Amino acid sequence: MNSRSESQRRRQDLKPPPVTASTSDHPDRPQVSDAAWLALEPMLQSRGRHVRDVRQVFEGIAYEHRADVPWREIPTVFGPWQTLxxxxARWREDGTWTKLTSAT
Incomplete structure (x- = not known):
């Protein structure tokens, strides 16, 4: 098995919260409903450098997963792709992403 298919399989296991009527894969609309965000936000308390808007970063990551676009093609409305x-990568490595995706 090549590493690309393994990476794709791993990505399928770690999907962002489900799409509801108030969410979409359009960058100008919220990716996560306000109700879902209230449940997710406590899990995203900063443990290092402060990210200027954690929700914006989370929504950018959710957009990347839903739209299935390369990181470099994420709309700049979410911030620099490198930050996202x-x-x-940090959340995936420390287990936060797994907690986030299993919480919804």
Whole structure:
């Protein structure tokens, strides 16, 4: 099995919260409903460098997963793609992403 298919399989196991009527894969609309965000926000308390808007970063990561676009093609409305990817990689590595995706 090549590493790309293994990576894709791993990504399928770690999907963002489900899409509801108030969410979409359009960058100008919220990716996560306000109700879902209230449940997720406590799990995202900063343990290091402060991210200027954690919800914006989370929504950018959710957009990347839902739209299935390369990190470099995430709309700038979510912030720099490098910030989004770095935060996603950190959350995935420390288990936060798994907690987030299983909480919904």
């Amino acid at each position: 990817y770095a935060k996603y």
